[in-house]
Amino acid sequence: MRREGPAGVASGAASAPDGVAGVREPLRTEFEFELPRGFVDESGTVHRNGAMRLATARDELVPLRDVRVRENPAYLSVVLLGRVITRLGTLGAVHDGTVENMFASDLAFLQDFYRQINAEGHTRAAVACPHCEESFEVELAGSRLGES
Numbered sequence: 001m002r003r004e005g006p007a008g009v010a011s012g013a014a015s016a017p018d019g020v021a022g023v024r025e026p027l028r029t030e031f032e033f034e035l036p037r038g039f040v041d042e043s044g045t046v047h048r049n050g051a052m053r054l055a056t057a058r059d060e061l062v063p064l065r066d067v068r069v070r071e072n073p074a075y076l077s078v079v080l081l082g083r084v085i086t087r088l089g090t091l092g093a094v095h096d097g098t099v100e101n102m103f104a105s106d107l108a109f110l111q112d113f114y115r116q117i118n119a120e121g122h123t124r125a126a127v128a129c130p131h132c133e134e135s136f137e138v139e140l141a142g143s144r145l146g147e148s
Helices: 056-066 065-069 073-084 097-098 104-118
Strands: 011-013 025-027 030-039 046-053 083-086 124-128 133-138
Touching: 025 030, 025 046, 030 104, 046 073, 046 104, 056 065, 056 104, 065 073, 073 083, 073 104
Parallel strands: none
Antiparallel strands: 011 025, 030 046, 046 083, 124 133
């Protein structure tokens, strides 16, 4: 499985991570990905490459009013991903119906990718060993955001 690194789409500025005065890097708001299996449309075409933008507060709040989400909270990620995926292969538009018809492995991939790009700058998770119960952290992503 290969995930593309950030595809910078400038829409603001952020300070340089190394703290160099006066140096500003563009804020990346869109990130490219490649699905493990790919979405198969009605004509049988497989779409694997796409892009996802950073989520806004509105993106996370609006789906909560959706009746499907209220009836089944697990549907939240489908509606949310339908809002933030900006491109998938040659499809004209991506929406919750598109996400709903993806393979489970691709949905899991996109849920993880969403968490990575919208997280607080890291992709570590606290876990405990089921045998000895010792706690430790694991890295969920590769060495750079978007890599495996």
